[in-house]
Amino acid sequence: MKRLYALTTLLLVTVVSCRAHQLDLYLDSGDVEQLIGLAARLYYVRNGRPNANAMKYVLEVPASVGALNLTWNSKSPLAYKAAVSTTDSDLVAPKLDMAHEGAVPDTRSVFAVSLPCAVGSGDADVRLSIRTSANWSSDGATGDVDVAFKKFCVDPRTNGTAVAPETGRAAPVYYERAFFYHMIAAASSLVALAVICCLTTTYRRDKARDLMIIKGFQNNEVNVFLKSALNPSGKFNRANSLPGPKAAPVKAKDLHECIVELSVQRQRVRLQNVELEGTFGRVYRGLYTDPNGKDDEVFVKTVTDQASAVQISVLLHEGLCMYGLNHKNVMTIQAVSVEQHVEPFLLYPYSNNTNLKRFLQNCKTSESISYTLTTREIIDMTLQIISGMQYLHKSRHLHRDVAARNCLVDPELKIQIADNALSRDLFPGDYHCLGDNKNRPIKWMAVESLEHKKFSTASDIWSFGVLLWELLTLCQQPYADIDPFEMSAYLQDGFRLTQPVNCPDELFTVMACCWALAPNERPTFSQLSVFMNEFNNQLVKFV
Template sequence: MNQNFLSGFIILLTSQLVFGYLNLYLSLAEVQRLLGLEAELYYVRDGNINNYALNFVMPVPSSLNSLHFTWESLADRPLLYTIKVDTSDSQILLPPQLNITSRGSVPTTLQTFSLSLLCSGAATGEVNVTITISVTITPSNVTTLMFRRKKICTKFEMQTNHVLVHTVPTYSNSTSIFYTAIVSALILIIILASVTAAYYVKNKKTRDTTSASTGPTTTFLTTGPRNTVNTSYSSFRRMPSYSLIDERSKDLQERITELTVQRCRVRLSNVIMEGTFARVYQGSYTNEEGVDEPVIVKTVTDHASQIQISLLLQEGMSMYSLNHKNILSILRVSIEDHTAPFLLYAYNNYSNLKIFLQKCKLSPEGVSHTLTTQEVVDMALQIIQAMQYLHKKNLLHKDLATRNCIVDDKLNVQVADNALSRDLFPSDYHCLGDNENRPIKWMAIESLVHKTFSFSSDVWSFGVLLWELTTLAQQPYVEIDPFEIVAYLKDGYRLAQPINCPDELFAVMAYCWAMSAEERPTFTQLHICLQDFYTQLTRYV
């Protein structure tokens, strides 16, 4: 018995010695390349193993075709290693190649080894890549580290190096070359002169017409398009919070007609939220069977403008006919002459997610609810499922944030529209001098600079939402002026890792904030990553 205990103790001791003399990490450049962060990611640092980092399945975008690891041995004797690489699909991903031998000794100085991951181009898919490194200190003591990656490949995308061959025309002699160059230059000069003259004449006519019709004017500097209407909601009228990529068959008026009910069937109880012109009530609605249903009613005050009323209807009706457990769709509409419209939503004892998170913070009465990492990831997965449904319907959200989600007492989350959000949460929206009140600090960089939106820009916003979940709805970039946010993002800065936020969760956020939209994951890929992390968390319970 004593001998067995002593033998086990010796094995445990030598196992710790392996990692007491081993460093293995991703360098600053590699983390910047993979995640866009200015940091190093250690898997083993002076004997401390980062199990969370090892368990995290890191996605590798199709634009990257290699991985790099940095390591060194601090032992006074050789540490033997073996490396093995396995993939789940050899048809999509070519056999990975290491630039070091599969067996050898860990170097005693800092060195970086690489692993090539080249897509075959035969099909589109995600390939699981498992890198197994075994370190041996004694024949009876072999410790294994396992790194998992998910390589994304696109059909016809060959990531090998190609040589571009230019065909150079052959001329009979140097005289031909000289005269050909002269003629080409003269033709180019004539074309440029014609274009310049036409441009000058056109501009002169435009200036003369403007001066004659308007007289003396004052010039203002604008950052938006020249045809932008000078109202604070003009751009939102042209482009609602949910944009349709494919045209729907019914227009807004037809949708409202289908959902309209008599005002006498709606009763208001108490005000839940209120802004300058926006109000949200708790109430009830009597359905066709005469049964009262609890509802939430969104409306505006009597002094709201027609623009604000139109915006309420347009953004509220954007959720029309959507049917998903994680999406709050509009239930009914009540419109009568000379009164503000009522937008009705089903109510099931829920609250605004942003307000709920803020109540989770310490208060004089104590903590309302202490969120665990597992609960945060579960809520994030529910939001991802809602966004997968929206994107499957070819819909963009454009304003994904905790303020536009709801949660009940069982932490069931639903994504809602952003009707009235600009008035109810004014500190979350800013105008940059272009007459557009927008959620600046939740928007992707291309949406800020070029006003372009895509599935990838929704992914960026989800990264900020995930940051809100882990910080209990703190304001993002609170120290950055809205006018400086574009330059801040272009310089590579992002939101800092929240306190007590696991590295795996922050890595997902950072991946959502990739500078290039093509390098960001889809919501399907995010679901796979967070589901794996959620499974790891449940194993410790």
């Protein structure tokens, strides 16, 4: 059973036959939120009814968590016998802080399962077994409870790294309060009751062992993940999406007309702090004074005096490409100041927001923001990006560079999709030249865009899959070990980014479908919106 299917169903109590008793056994919301990001109790037994799904689910416990606190009580007299065992006693020595047999308390009481790690790195399965009976001598046990854990340990001598069992390479170990902690999945099984499933086959090759090849991209096995997005033939229905060859953005005005409409006097703009800086470009925070004397905070994109005429022209074209669009999740240009013999200013509204890539990278450092991202927050951010991209595509606008670096986020985690003006200069490590003197976001691009320079709504979907991977890895570099010149052949061979260590299976399924080799086998943003809303609703129900 897939782990994320367990996440979305483990709180749906499955009733199995058992003799009547009023036992409650659960993991409290604090521990549940710490381990899997849901602020809800995880009931193994509720009012005497075992939750079969919860007991089948293997709860993963990171090295930073040394004990789990379970709460229990019984409204009727009930005896118990408890035992805890492990598959690797040399690595983990689990203990119960209560007697191994006795009577279940009649009031809510807490007992701990200690999971101390010995010296060494790895993981071990731990099982807590509790047998209960109203009267051992007369009618035997009335119920068995088996709770499964997987405890991870990190040898302190390795300075916070653990050895990935499949690769033998040192991999960083970090835990997010709201995310799953797990090792890289070797293979996924098909879930019969899930509306989302993905049949994947993985194999490794020596020079990129941390990447995965997903079979089935050439057929529809991967596309059964979203029933609501399929037509009766089993194909994705893209009738409401823009056809690839005709998906070019529609511009009502040329560049000169846009500049005339947006032009403001340079004296009304005051530059303040530098937010981002590259070789020839800068992004400032500043103030714009309108004709009524009111000051508005703005972002100002501009170039240095070292910039060439070509670079200035590219800045203006890319900065004005989204002019005229109006959506809460899309940031568009507000004004332009172009005067002779000085660098142009592009003004954007500022609402205490910052670059999404820098924001996510800061979440990994000790100087990170004052809160930790939760699974629900990640899903909400994803839904906002989908909403903005839906609007762009309905407006017949292709973004062509969907990535975290081209999004902004505010303290309330409101997302806006921005243009890619200056991105090549501000994030040079994300762009590569393949001999044609054009820097492109190679590792975010779809196969057809790399090989034939074809862009469509489907190629934006591919890039969105990489952006989702960025959200879940806190902006690790995709395909970090692959040479840009090898990317096209690499993707054609079927290799894709591997599942992040903190990524729910169902979200990885979404990424996998976005990376289908054939453009018409990828979902649309409307279809992704249906799935992500359903997934979000499942999480909300239990918080």
